[in-house]
Amino acid sequence: MSRSERLLDLVQTLRRHRRPVSGQTLASELGISIRTLYRDIATLQGQGAPIEGEAGLGYALKPGFMLPPLMFTDEEIEAIVLGSRWVAKQPDNRLSRAAADALAKIAAVLPDDLREDLDASTLLVGPRVEASEGIDLGAVRQAIRDERKLAILYNDAAGAGSERVVWPFALGFFDKVRVMVAWCEMRQGFRHFRTDRIARLDITGTRYPRRRQTLLKEWRATLDEAPRP
Incomplete structure (x- = not known):
């Protein structure tokens, strides 16, 4: 399991608990060490996730939290890259630029390991379609x-x-x-x-x-x- 998938699982596990849950319980449910759990919680908090609590008291995720754009699985990253690359080669110039800009914005907020996966994606798109439209x-x-x-x-x-x-x-x-x-x-x-x-x-x-x-x-x-x- 990649680190991004583990962080996503942690968020989903916290969502299932309406009351604060101990770190040991979370670690057991996720199949990771308590040390790794504390590190992952700190990572999510640093990225803006509203996780309240501390070691010994338990943790809770505030309701209404939306996952930040960095929470992608490997296949989601591939889908985003492939789709953006395809749109970027379409004859709609404004949409093409928007696809390239969107991909750059996503890359800017990804952690280093996922950014490397995005840059190294081997899913390729064919040559750019030659525009034949006379309209915008x-x-x-x-x-x-x-x-x-x-x-x-x-x-x-x-x-x-x-x-x-x-x-x-x-x-x-x-x-x-x-x-x-x-x-x-x-x-x-x-x-x-x-x-x-x-x-x-x-x-x-x-x-x-x-x-x-x-x-x-x-x-x-x-x-x-x-x-x-």
Whole structure:
């Protein structure tokens, strides 16, 4: 068991006890020495965990404590690194920078042993996807967050263009294309728009009349109802 996993187990064990519990009891439950327990408690307290008590009196964790970002298992570290590296190579420049910045912030608060694991991760991502969008994907994400209508000029597979007003509520990232999922006012239904075929995009400033979570739920229901091949 890694040190980070042991610290996480200690926090979880303290959560199970509503009253102060002796150090010897904690050490026995965790299968560690009392000396190691005292050292781990001191480490957690130094990182901001509100653990009250002392040797001989018992320990208790104040309710409402949220685990700090350094409390990751080895596989959680790998998932974070892999996901961040993948996003960092996407054509959405703002999202790409945000992924790199987030990974740097996480690395800054990790203890030395976990920081080394993060830097030495051998889970790799393929080459950066070459951007083919003529629009700012960040504007699409902003419209989704704000639940704002978009006015777009969309070209179909044959190159024919059409003016649309849509209610965007999801954005899918695939290996070679990005797809905006939206309610289309012209078609009066859910439609999928490849972002590389959107020739023009304007945020109207008008809020669409339904919540994006509701639209997402209804769209998913249509997928469940679709006939299977």
